[in-house]
Amino acid sequence: MTQPLLEIRNATKVFGGGFLHKGEKTVALDNFNLTISGSPATITTIAGESGSGKTTLANAVLGFLSPTSGQIFFKGRDVSTLRGQQLLEYRRDVQAIFQDPYEVYNPFYRVKHIFDLVIGRFRLARNRQAARDLIEEALKVVGLRGEEVLEKFPHQLSGGQRQRMMVARAYLLKPSLIVADEPVSMIDASLRAMILHIMLKLRNEQGISFLYITHDLSTAYQISDEIYILYQGATAEKGDTRQVIENPHHPYVQLLINSIPVPDPQQPWGSRIELPSEEELRTHTASGCRFYPRCSHRMDGCLTAQPPLYTVGEGGHEAACYLYESKSMTLPHPASEFREQAVLRPSSQFDIRKAKL
Amino acid sequence: MALTTASPLGKALDTPRLNSKLLIGLGLITFILLLSFLGPVVWDVRLARAASTPLNLPPAWVVGGTWAHPLGTESMGRDMLSLVITGAPASLRVGFIAAGIGMLVGILLGFTAGFLGGWIDAVIRTVADAVLTIPALAVLIVIAAFVRALTVEHMALLLALFAWPGPTRLIRAQVLTLRERGYVRMARLSGASTGSIMFKEMMPNLLPYLAASLVGNVSAAILAATSLEALGLGPARIPTLGMTIFHAIRGAAILRDMWWWWGFPIIVLVIIFIGLFLVAIGLDEIANPRLRKAKPA
Amino acid sequence: MTMVITRDTLASTALLDVRGLRVHYDTPSGDVIAVNGVDFQVRPGETVGLVGESGCGKTTLAMAILRLVQPPGRIVDGEVLLEGTDVVRLSEGRLRELRWRKLALIPQGAMNSLNPVMRIKDQIGDAILTHEGRQAKPGLRERIIKLLSLVGLPSRVYTMYPHELSGGMKQRVCIAMAIALNPPLIIADEPTSALDVVVQRLVGQTLLEVKKSLGMAMILIGHDMGLQAQLVDRLAIMYAGNIVENAPVNSAFAEPLHPYTQLLIASIPSIKERKPLRLTEGLTHDLRRPPPGCVFQFRCPQVMERCRTVVPPLRELKPNHFAACHLYHDLRMPNDAAPAGNS
Numbered sequence: 003m004t005q006p007l008l009e010i011r012n013a014t015k016v017f018g019g020g021f022l023h024k025g026e027k028t029v030a031l032d033n034f035n036l037t038i039s040g041s042p043a044t045i046t047t048i049a050g051e052s053g054s055g056k057t058t059l060a061n062a063v064l065g066f067l068s069p070t071s072g073q074i075f076f077k078g079r080d081v082s083t084l085r086g087q088q089l090l091e092y093r094r095d096v097q098a099i100f101q102d103p104y105e106v107y108n109p110f111y112r113v114k115h116i117f118d119l120v121i122g123r124f125r126l127a128r129n130r131q132a133a134r135d136l137i138e139e140a141l142k143v144v145g146l147r148g149e150e151v152l153e154k155f156p157h158q159l160s161g162g163q164r165q166r167m168m169v170a171r172a173y174l175l176k177p178s179l180i181v182a183d184e185p186v187s188m189i190d191a192s193l194r195a196m197i198l199h200i201m202l203k204l205r206n207e208q209g210i211s212f213l214y215i216t217h218d219l220s221t222a223y224q225i226s227d228e229i230y231i232l233y234q235g236a237t238a239e240k241g242d243t244r245q246v247i248e249n250p251h252h253p254y255v256q257l258l259i260n261s262i263p264v265p266d267p268q269q270p271w272g273s274r275i276e277l278p279s280e281e282e283l284r285t286h287t288a289s290g291c292r293f294y295p296r297c298s299h300r301m302d303g304c305l306t307a308q309p310p311l312y313t314v315g316e317g318g319h320e321a322a323c324y325l326y327e328s329k330s331m332t333l334p335h336p337a338s339e340f341r342e343q344a345v346l347r348p349s350s351q352f353d354i355r356k357a358k359l
Numbered sequence: 360m361a362l363t364t365a366s367p368l369g370k371a372l373d374t375p376r377l378n379s380k381l382l383i384g385l386g387l388i389t390f391i392l393l394l395s396f397l398g399p400v401v402w403d404v405r406l407a408r409a410a411s412t413p414l415n416l417p418p419a420w421v422v423g424g425t426w427a428h429p430l431g432t433e434s435m436g437r438d439m440l441s442l443v444i445t446g447a448p449a450s451l452r453v454g455f456i457a458a459g460i461g462m463l464v465g466i467l468l469g470f471t472a473g474f475l476g477g478w479i480d481a482v483i484r485t486v487a488d489a490v491l492t493i494p495a496l497a498v499l500i501v502i503a504a505f506v507r508a509l510t511v512e513h514m515a516l517l518l519a520l521f522a523w524p525g526p527t528r529l530i531r532a533q534v535l536t537l538r539e540r541g542y543v544r545m546a547r548l549s550g551a552s553t554g555s556i557m558f559k560e561m562m563p564n565l566l567p568y569l570a571a572s573l574v575g576n577v578s579a580a581i582l583a584a585t586s587l588e589a590l591g592l593g594p595a596r597i598p599t600l601g602m603t604i605f606h607a608i609r610g611a612a613i614l615r616d617m618w619w620w621w622g623f624p625i626i627v628l629v630i631i632f633i634g635l636f637l638v639a640i641g642l643d644e645i646a647n648p649r650l651r652k653a654k655p656a
Numbered sequence: 657m658t659m660v661i662t663r664d665t666l667a668s669t670a671l672l673d674v675r676g677l678r679v680h681y682d683t684p685s686g687d688v689i690a691v692n693g694v695d696f697q698v699r700p701g702e703t704v705g706l707v708g709e710s711g712c713g714k715t716t717l718a719m720a721i722l723r724l725v726q727p728p729g730r731i732v733d734g735e736v737l738l739e740g741t742d743v744v745r746l747s748e749g750r751l752r753e754l755r756w757r758k759l760a761l762i763p764q765g766a767m768n769s770l771n772p773v774m775r776i777k778d779q780i781g782d783a784i785l786t787h788e789g790r791q792a793k794p795g796l797r798e799r800i801i802k803l804l805s806l807v808g809l810p811s812r813v814y815t816m817y818p819h820e821l822s823g824g825m826k827q828r829v830c831i832a833m834a835i836a837l838n839p840p841l842i843i844a845d846e847p848t849s850a851l852d853v854v855v856q857r858l859v860g861q862t863l864l865e866v867k868k869s870l871g872m873a874m875i876l877i878g879h880d881m882g883l884q885a886q887l888v889d890r891l892a893i894m895y896a897g898n899i900v901e902n903a904p905v906n907s908a909f910a911e912p913l914h915p916y917t918q919l920l921i922a923s924i925p926s927i928k929e930r931k932p933l934r935l936t937e938g939l940t941h942d943l944r945r946p947p948p949g950c951v952f953q954f955r956c957p958q959v960m961e962r963c964r965t966v967v968p969p970l971r972e973l974k975p976n977h978f979a980a981c982h983l984y985h986d987l988r989m990p991n992d993a994a995p996a997g998n999s
Contacts, residue, residue: 192879265885265924
């Protein structure tokens, strides 16, 4: 059994609360675990809303910050110990695509600067022509032609073109892993398929694995193999993407999926929801399940400790919820029925202070 | 779909009202430069030495003046036009050297502080802030009073002592902002070295700010230098504009109604300041396109 | 593209009637045609969704309706009749009276434009006082608290600062500001674009409830078809400055007539089943030089010869369902006059 491509063990990241910082500390990641095997190549989604810790995770994997505790292993080596030549190799083997397709370009240079940077740094080509060939090949994979785009400035290309060029740049280095942090959320809905299609192509034809960070479960459902859904720094549910999305077990995940607007006017959102107030959210839980204030199935036992991941289905499908503590317990929402039932008690009152959840 | 084909620089330069401020400002400075370089060619600047001319002649267009000394002469027998021709470049030189040194130090310290952060940043920042609070002119006066026989270059060095904190803070602030930009992160992901990031990624985007800041500093340096000179603390042998003013004050020019003695140096200084000011705001507008107001329809 | 049929019957009941609106942007290399002769109406109490990709002109259209187009953009032609008054030709003074009282805007990124140093009560208060004058002062506090409760915010928010609120709460404050003077029409430009899915549902819900209790009409601009399906009564699809389809939302989703609408609907990723991804290009032509004929011809999977040269008029192809496409050229409706603009 070969070593996994990426392995994250009990990674925790705490911001603030130190000697020099005033203000409370935020736990961005809490004992997070993840494994990407790498062969065959897979697309693993880290899904979550803002504040879930997914961006922190991406930054940690890319080496922009180091975890407060826990470790990140890439091909067996601890990322935080890499120096010099090893670090350079890591940079080559792990690439990234970011959310904003404009910001990633230096407005002072033409777009081909992004290729020149990596070709020069990693000495990928011996001369101008070889470099040009390399770039053309990468552009072809994303459906662009060098003569159309290379000499332009960033503001002269469309968002979709710029993002595709970023993918081409990542591909140029033939990495083993690409961290894609919300690659399509700033692109028009109708044009996203293009980028997602390229990601699939790179996985299938080039054997590149992806860590796909997003808040959009629909796109994850379309392309991803495995999914980890984070809530406030901890994994709420994980497993095979289709299983998790078709058959969600964690109340938060159920809420999330129910909130996705169905593009069919005949199928409205469902019952009214409310969010608890800021204080209620903040004073929630020093210990215990973080979703407690919003959960309609909460029980007393939920506050004792963070629920561990329990197996709820095959293929590594796990959910962190005490509802599934004992296997003999009847699942409150048998999978096939969950969509028809209102998960949250409808409320007829506007006043959030009185919201009973 | 391309709406323009120009580079950012080209885009900036071909704004419809090609930055009239910049043009006028550059025009004024060019005038001064022409005065400085062509002046000695067309006029005899040895007349700037004492006792070369009849005394106290008013300018040519006033009764009693002569075209041999179009701007008049003063009580030590020096021709005003020559004084102005030799004084202007001296003032400019002081300004540019002092501001230039200040900018170089500022770049060095600003980048270091902004990029490295931590205690290095804290130290640099504190020292810069401290120096900023020192009343520069007062200190300079004291120093200049002790260190006599200065040349223009010495003056510039003296002024540079106080010229570096401003650029340091400016550059540090810009570096802190730029450090989080997407393309800087991209450069890090591409394995670029710190130096390469600073100079190839950040610096080009800082150029307009640096230029505007430099020009502003030149103005400030010239003003400080002139102030010192007007108090008599400048280079004794070189007839800078400030020293001329000093002599005018000492020679009771105001009492004697010899306005041309202090008047022309001041006019030249004003032209320099206005010119530099316009160049600075012109550059500012290029750097920050939002300042380029389009007139409402 | 001009409408050919019975607009008059609609116009007489319309709250907002846009006719032949054209907006151009002045660039060094020629005029960019952002809005190309658009006709559309909003009836009282109706929510119309304006959908299209970036660059299709939907925000420009909204700005033009409010006369907020900034240079280098300018309104070149057309009328915008709000309750019968042509906004385009109004004086600045009359326009100011109209804004906020008859027509309010929730601009894109509104929640980030809240003044960070003013409390919520002052910001909403400002909006009311500016447009209603000093006489609104008495009773202002009650009014603001009532507005906050209308959008589902607790009265504590009254004294808070923007940074103390979450994204969804800030957006709801912006909605409260827009409804403050009870205008008959609100334009909301991508009101949920930066929000998480659950918060998006919350804000969408709020918009629906507000609409129900105050009975106002709304133009909802966006590019998320799923969201539009949930929130609007009528859908207007824009492409490259033209409205290509305009239909009741049920009809638009059940039977989209224009190929572009079909493409938009097909490219929505489904959460119910895995389908192969539907790929498409973005805007394919230069907005300075729209092609002769149909503006969608380069991307249309069903393009015909006729499309290259003749501009398809926006016609009523089914009851109340309009589309501009030559595929239906031979379809004759009882209300058709002899179609204009054809060869």
